[in-house]
Amino acid sequence: MRFQDRLFFISKSSLATVLISALPVLGSSDAGNHSENAKTHGFFSYGARFVVRYVKASYRDDPFRTFLELCLVLFIVWYVSKQKYKFNQVDLKLSEKDIEELIKEWKPEPIVPLMTTHEKEVFDNFPVIDSPTGTVLKLDNGKSVINFVSHDFLGLMNNANAKEKAVNTLRKYGVGPCGPPGFYGTLDVHMELEALISSFLKADATILYSQAMSVCVSVIPCFSKRGDIIVADDQVNFMLQQGILLSRSRVYWYKHNDMEDLKKVLEKIDQVESKKKGPIPRKFIVAEGLSMSTGNILKLDKIMELKKQFKYRLILDESLAIGAIGPRGAGTTDLFGISVKDVEILIGSLCLAFGGSGGFCCSSKQLIGHQRLSGAGYVFSAAMPAIMAITAADGIRRLETDSYALLNLLRRNIATLRSQLGRIKDIVIEGDIRSPQMHIRLTESAYKKCISSNLNSSNEQTWENEDHVLLNIVSHMRDNGILVSQCVYVKEHEHNIPRPSIRVLVSCTHTQQQLEKLSQSLEEAIKAIAK
Amino acid sequence: MKTSLHSKTSLLTPESSTEAISSKMKDVNPEVGSLQPRKRKGNTVSKATQNEKSVLESSNAQAPTKEKHKGLESVPIFTLITTYLSYLILILFAHIRDRMGKLFYPGQYALLRESDGYAPLISDFESLWIRRLYTRISDAFNRPITGVAGGHVTLLERTSKDHNKTFELTGKKTEVLNLASYNYLGFAQNTGYCADQVELSIKNLGLSHCASRAQGAQTKMILETEKLISEYLDVEDSILISMGYATNSSVIPLLVDKGCLIISDELNHSSLVSGSRLSGATITVFKHNDPSDLERVLRRYISEGQPRTHRPWRKILVVIEGLYSMEGEIGDLAGIVALKDKYKFYIFLDEAHSIGAMGKHGRGVCEFLGVDHKKVDMLMGTFTKSFGAVGGYIAGKKDLIDYLRLKSYSSVYGEVMPIPVMEQVASSLRLIMDIVPEHKGEGPKRIKQLEENSSYFMRKLREMGFLILGDQGSPVVPLLLFNPGKIPAFSHECLKRNIAVVVVSYPATPIITGRVRFCISASHTREDLDYALEQIDEIGDLLGLKLLK
Structure with missing residues (x-):
């Protein structure tokens, strides 16, 4: 019996008790002459004797009435015991035959839906690479292409030094650690890498996760629980969205990188919350340093102010920013000169700029200790292979020792490419001018032209049609030796799907000619598609 | 075996009738019952060993295997009482210490209090x-x-100077026997065929792609490895996913969503639970490893439809594991597959621990139990355990896998599997499949060795009178410790004797059944195991763990 039902039962039975106890009172007008001498007795003995005397008296006076009253009592008993339905749930009384029939009739949908034409097109357009990793790749059709799809901003991928270290590590540690960190999976190289990240970012403590994807999904539910408040940018990357979803907290979204809107949202929440009593909920702002889906840089200084003013904590995802922006290449905090220690929870990745695998979270010692027991991706997942930890550590050390040269090269390449792309009339480049990840869209007029010349069936400018145009451009560019990719999303699960775009990732290893070739080939492709 | 009799009464399929035979066999010989054979394979596992030990076993074999279903009646009442009492005292002291601490050292508890308008990040309770x-x-x-x-x-x-709050490395190293890692087939190696292949790959191809599969990092190597997996598992197609945990947590949301029903075994792994939660589908559980309870749940939910609206479900996904890693128990796949045709649900089978480690060719529980793997819609497994790599796979029909290639969170947003890891997967798989001419027979030898090792180890422990969970054939051997005081004591005693073991207690297990979990590997020699058994025997006497003696 559930709590509600029990409550209901109690209320019903108390009703009956009241009725039963009221009976003698109803009859007391008859037997009123006895009531005076009862005052001296206790309530219960009085009541019992009263009832006995009353029944005797009434039987003598009117046996029919006693019978009637007995019927009434029986009716109440029957009434109380009869009603057994439950709240919130209609108990369908189905016979075995009905159930069998329902089971026979029931038809499930196929486990996955058929791909739509657009999805099929995207799927078939995945290139297959058949060469070592690097700036120039070879596709399985024998064509060689320049790589603009790897997050290899610092050119650390596929360098001879890292490979040699990896082989040495392999010969000492093997590949997999064969267990989660808690069960003899913590290697000395993991602890060294954690210490290295802490010292590089000047953070208190760091925890490693074996996959970048699992960091957000583990960290957010670890601290933000049901009833807590999360205020998040409405364009945060997908894994942050999943982490927020998994935490089951109350979510409020603010417009992408719009600090005015954030302030409004915070004020509104403050108004509602200040009226509530009880303990304060935990309150978080979730934002991305360098946005995956737009390439914008967070206004961190403003957000630090707001979070202090409204007493929020910041969960900052620096996956893309670390190794790409800031004077030392240490991300948005570096760029704004804000101490990492002032950011309560900082998430980073090792599989992008540093060429390793996995991700990490920086925070205070106690919060990191808490994650070692409650972070699902840490507790339940196998530890990071030693090879990848060493590779990531090597990448960070390279950046530390050579930050000036590497970052300058990267900045020069970003500037060059931006100025070259700026000459193309038909495109819009989204994102901050310092971002090595650029999102390229066509202008409205160019979209219209391309859609009308490409799609005969419908000229509508839908998400799919825009994506279709970009896809054609991408594959045209690939045929001309440039590998870029249009952004792929799991559209139906995204909170706020960004407009389709072509993603270009600049590395410091790209030469001026390669960058020039990119803008040329993009221009040609648009011309060819628009006709 | 109560469970299979139930399913037999409701469904007279060939599978359940063979089960009925095996359940009858159990009544005759308790040891056979403990195998949970379900089909032909189980009987052959240790026929040779049955006779020699049946006298010893018949008195006490029944209890350890079916602890979960029979309750804890075979455990002395004294143990149960002391266990509960220990926890009571521990919790009591915890509260007293907390109170005292907050009174006298409030600074240490600052993190648990509201301060300056901020709620505590870590809840006190x-x-x-x-x-x-x-x-x-x-x-x-x-x-x-x-x-x-x-x-x-x-x-x-490492040592701790502040009662385990922080640790410091002393710099000393000790080599210990490893009964803790999931290195079932012994592929955690830095020499040999796999390591050589990995070295070659690093030199030829590099380390990683710094990109996701859907955005330009689909390599020929991925496709080839996937083809190898499909061949090995004898399925249409398979997809490689770079992380084991994410294989579950990021694929389930693509298979089911609102309006769908997930029926999950109550002891499923955390990754399956978090995947189910992310999906937005209605979630319900059935009793651990009990097909008859699954049938009850199915009948109820299919006939009632979705809550409130009573519309029919869009699809139903039954999520189970092949080998439950905390229990060492093999899932009752035959019983569940038998229900499939009638109730039209899809099966998601997590073979994280069983793939490679069970079955004659290491193809997992389907092969071990003789169940047709084509009946299972999604075969999931990881490479962390038997293969000495990391990551996972999903295998099934081609349209399903293509859909996952396009849509799974891992292929769209995640990193691709690093090249050395992928090569480890491929090369260990080639050995298991026995298709490397220079190393003919190495893979099957490992599989056979593992089976011998684990059944030897489990048998010996049972003979000593320990309370052992787990089915015969499982490389995971949990030994029940009960009292919370014995949990660290066992670990310390083992470490003193140079053995590394994993101890687990609440919340990973029910509060009463704290345990030590041995993971047997093909790389253990008979001497290793004998040494371990001898030491565990001693520890068992020391800590009073031989409850069935």
Whole structure:
């Protein structure tokens, strides 16, 4: 019996008790002459004797009435015991035959839906690479292409030094650690890498996760629980969205990188919350340093102010920013000169700029200790292979020792490419001018032209049609030796799907000619598609 | 076997009738019952060993295997009482210490209090267990190692000066026998065929692609490895996913969503639970490893339809594991597959621990139990355990896998599997499939060795009178410790004797059944196991663990 039902039962039975106890009172007008001498007795003995005397008296006076009253009592008993339905749930009384029939009739949908034409097109357009990793790749059709799809901003991928270290590590540690960190999976190289990240970012403590994807999904539910408040940018990357979803907290979204809107949202929440009593909920702002889906840089200084003013904590995802922006290449905090220690929870990745695998979270010692027991991706997942930890550590050390040269090269390449792309009339480049990840869209007029010349069936400018145009451009560019990719999303699960775009990732290893070739080939492709 | 009799009455399929035979056999010989054979394979596992030990076993074999279903009646009442009492005292002291601590050292508890308008990040109540109970024994967990986690492993010694709050490395290293890592087939190696292949790949191809599969990092190597997996598992197609945990947590949301029903075994792994939660589908559980309870749930939910609206479900996904890693128990796949045709649900089978480690060719529980793997819609497994790599796969029909290639979170947003890891997967798989001419017979030898090792180890422990969970054939052998005081004691005693073991207690297990979990590997020699058994025997006497003696 559930709590509600029990409550209901109690209320019903108390009703009956009241009725039963009221009976003698109803009859007391008859037997009123006895009531005076009862005052001296206790309530219960009085009541019992009263009832006995009353029944005797009434039987003598009117046996029919006693019978009637007995019927009434029986009716109440029957009434109380009869009603057994439950709240919130209609108990369908189905016979075995009905159930069998329902089971026979029931038809499930196929486990996955058929791909739509657009999805099929995207799927078939995945290139297959058949060469070592690097700036120039070879596709399985024998064509060689320049790589603009790897997050290899610092050119650390596929360098001879890292490979040699990896082989040495392999010969000492093997590949997999064969267990989660808690069960003899913590290697000395993991602890060294954690210490290295802490010292590089000047953070208190760091925890490693074996996959970048699992960091957000583990960290957010670890601290933000049901009833807590999360205020998040409405364009945060997908894994942050999943982490927020998994935490089951109350979510409020603010417009992408719009600090005015954030302030409004915070004020509104403050108004509602200040009226509530009880303990304060935990309150978080979730934002991305360098946005995956737009390439914008967070206004961190403003957000630090707001979070202090409204007493929020910041969960900052620096996956893309670390190794790409800031004077030392240490991300948005570096760029704004804000101490990492002032950011309560900082998430980073090792599989992008540093060429390793996995991700990490920086925070205070106690919060990191808490994650070692409650972070699902840490507790339940196998530890990071030693090879990848060493590779990531090597990448960070390279950046530390050579930050000036590497970052300058990267900045020069970003500037060059931006100025070259700026000459193309038909495109819009989204994102901050310092971002090595650029999102390229066509202008409205160019979209219209391309859609009308490409799609005969419908000229509508839908998400799919825009994506279709970009896809054609991408594959045209690939045929001309440039590998870029249009952004792929799991559209139906995204909170706020960004407009389709072509993603270009600049590395410091790209030469001026390669960058020039990119803008040329993009221009040609648009011309060819628009006709 | 109660369970299979139930399913037999409701469904007279060939599978259940064979089960009925095996369940009858159980009545005759308790040892056979403990195998949970379900089909032909189980009987052949240890026929040779049955006769010699049946006298010893018949008195006590029944209890250890079916502890879950029969309750704890075979455990002396004294043990149960002392266990509950210990926890009571521990919790009582935890509260007293907390009160005192907050009174006298408020500074240490600052993190648990509201301060300056900020709510505490860690809840006082939730963290009590960790602060007061786990910390006492935390030296038994997170022990750092160096080198390969093979049959033996090098531990880095550490000490704590502040009652396990922080640890310091002493710099001393000790080599210990490793009964803790999931290195079932012994592929955690830095020499040999796999390591050589990995070295070649690093030199030829590099390390990683720094991109996701859907955005330009689909390599020929991925496709080839996937083809190899499909061939090995004899399925239409398969997809490689770079992380084991994410294989579950990021694929389930693509298969089911609102309006769908997930029926999950109550002891499923956390990754399956978090995947189910992310999906937005209605979730319900059935009793651990009990097809008859699954049938009850199915009948109820199909006939009632969706809550409130009573519309029919869009699809129903039954999520189970092949080998339950905390229990060492093999899932009752035959019983569940038998229900499939009638109730039209889809099966998601997590073979994280069983793939490679079970079955004649290492193809997992389907092969071990003789169940047709084509009946299972999604075969999931990881490479962390038997293959000495990391990551996972999903295998099934081609349209399903293509859909996942396009849409799975891992292919769209995640990193691709690093090249050395992928090569480890491919090369160990080639050995298991026995298609490397220079190393003919190595893979099957490992599989056979593992089976011999684990059944020998489990049998010997049972003979000693320990309360052992787990089915015959499982490389995971859990030994029940009960009393919370014995949990760290067992770990410490083992470490003293140079054996690394994993101890687990609440919340990973029910509060009463704290346990030590041995993971047997093909790289253990008979001497290793004999040494371990001898030491465990001693520890068992010391700690009074032989409850069935």
